[in-house]
Amino acid sequence: MSAEKETEIIDELMEQIVSKTFTYGHRLPSENILAKKYNVPRMTARNALTKLEERGFIYSKQGKGRFLKEQAIQIQLSLTAGTSFTEKMKALGYELETRTINCEQIPYDEHTYHVLETRKSDAIYKIGRLRLIDGEPIAIHYSFVSETTIPRIKKDCFKIQSMFAYYRKLGYGEFNSRKSLLSITFPTAGEQQLLSCKSMVPLIMVESDCVDQKTGKVLEYTKVLYRSDKFKYDITMNS
DSSP states (O other), rough: HHHHHHHHHHHHHHHHHHSSOOOTBBBOOOOOHHHHHTOOOOHHHHHHHHHHHHHHHHETEEEEEEEOOOOOOOOOEESSSOOOOHHHHTTTOOEEEEEEEEEEOOOOOOHHHHHOOOOOSSSSSEEEEEEEEEEEEEEEEEEEEEEETTTTTHGGGGGSSHHHHHHTTTOOEEEOOOOEEEEEEEEOOHHHHTTOOOOSEEEEEEEEEETTTOOEEEEEEEEEEEETEEEEEEOOOOO
């Protein structure tokens, strides 16, 4: 019964948030008020509020209560190949910052090696880059690149801001993707810290490959984790 009541509290509070009955900075009803209204123990009301906080809708001020978070700026992002994330953000007028957070050789992974069309003996490097707009973290890009295909990747990885711009400097021109997959995941402890989000904030994961159109060579396999509360997605296919 307590679980059902907890869900009821969450649903009704979410309805008020979505309908904008609550505005930014609005103080939500206290645990005691919710417990009395729904005739439940205070712990049930606390759990409901905690879950809303974990999902990124509200925040706490010690001794003052819980408040509605400011609505995030929704960044329209076209999930189409051929243009880099850096180029898309620049075209939309956003101030983008990229921080390379790691560059490491990965152990053999059948799926990654298969997508990259490489041999088991090849060295594959994983380059992780944190994306920030106006100083706020919004996405993590993981690029998997074969040293056989891009011999300087280990040496250059920490200097790369845009993978597409880097490939163009190496003589590659136009790019496409043979397959793109979209799914939902949740952040690891490390990703929560990087993205400044709670464990229950869903991340939208886009997996794709990057292929040089002229040669058909697979340049990289990419996993991108987007904070779901920071984007709206344009999935229109160009004809």
